[in-house]
């Protein structure tokens with residue numbers, strides 16, 4: 001039997017860092033939402049008792065470094081599953097982009113194997129297991145729109161953002177999340193107002209969402225990679241309503257409501273950036 005699961009990317013509407021913890025991680029407050037740019041995960045039972053990763057994308061590791069492999073391994077060990085699995089990853093989300101591609105693959109693998117192996121786990125239980133794999137995995141288990149606290153694993157649900165387009169531009173560099181956090185100087189950053197963003201979502205106000213977006217990691221990545229700043233400026237110049245870097249970058253996203261303006265920004269960006277996408281927000285969480 002083979003089952004297919006969608007693994008959507010996320011963007012950060014806000015990303016605030018409160019402090020550095022003794023365990024090396026940072027205490028964060030992030031408001032994230034899933035977008036309609038998804039990898040497709042295929043899970044097939046195999047006779048051999050092993051975990052196999054298949055992907056055509058040369059940047060995706062096909063061994064234990066793959067977060068989907070780690071998800072399968074954790075479930076296999078915790079629930080003493082003797083069955084093997086082949087995991088096919090059709091990659092649409094750019095790799096090392098700040099869009100939680102690997103984390104979403106891991107989350108989709110957890111949701112899919114829960115079904116394939118009849119484990120009967122709730123989304124809450126899967127999210128708790130996901131936190132062992134990476135800071136963004138718990139959020140990706142649920143999808144939708146949420147505030148993530150702690151190191152990213154404490155999730156509280158929020159209303160979906162007002163309907164709009166998301167334009168993404170990914171420069172041809174990869175960014176290491178660990179490097180960005182290491183170079184963060186908390187005495188020099190401008191903190192976004194998370195409560196104002198929560199109010200904007202609750203009121204369904206598109207203009208307030210646009211004025212409240214902010215990411216403390218942005219200035220760190222911009223100083224390491226000036227091309228990200230260039231993309232931000234171009235997106236603003238072409239008329240996006242709000243522009244921000246997602247996660248630790250380097251992907252920059254712009255929000256826009258009108259189709260006519262979307263086309264102008266998309267075409268303008270395609271002139272100097274290879275990877276440009278125009279997608280809708282998904283906003284709502286997955287069902288069990």
Ligand SMILES: C[C@](O)(CO)[C@H](O)COP(=O)(O)OP(=O)(O)OC[C@H]1O[C@@H](n2ccc(N)nc2=O)[C@H](O)[C@@H]1O
Pocket residue numbers: 012015024025026027028030098100103133134135136137150151152177178181247248
């Ligand atoms: C930047 C974000 O993507 C925003 O969504 C996340 O905070 C990072 O999530 P992630 O890629 O799942 O991160 P992990 O794989 O758990 O951690 C990668 C590295 O980032 C740093 N890290 C991550 C999360 C966090 N709250 N504090 C950190 O300092 C740590 O050095 C860690 O070793």
Ligand SMILES: Nc1ncnc2c1ncn2[C@@H]1O[C@H](COP(=O)(O)OP(=O)(O)OP(=O)(O)O)[C@@H](O)[C@H]1O
Pocket residue numbers: 059060061065066067068089094095096097098099100101102103105106136174177247248249
């Ligand atoms: N399933 C996967 N898909 C893509 N990359 C993976 C996967 N599993 C492990 N990786 C590794 O993780 C690294 C980061 O890739 P990923 O696309 O998850 O980054 P990201 O979008 O910046 O993540 P985040 O937003 O959670 O920080 C890659 O360089 C790759 O080696």
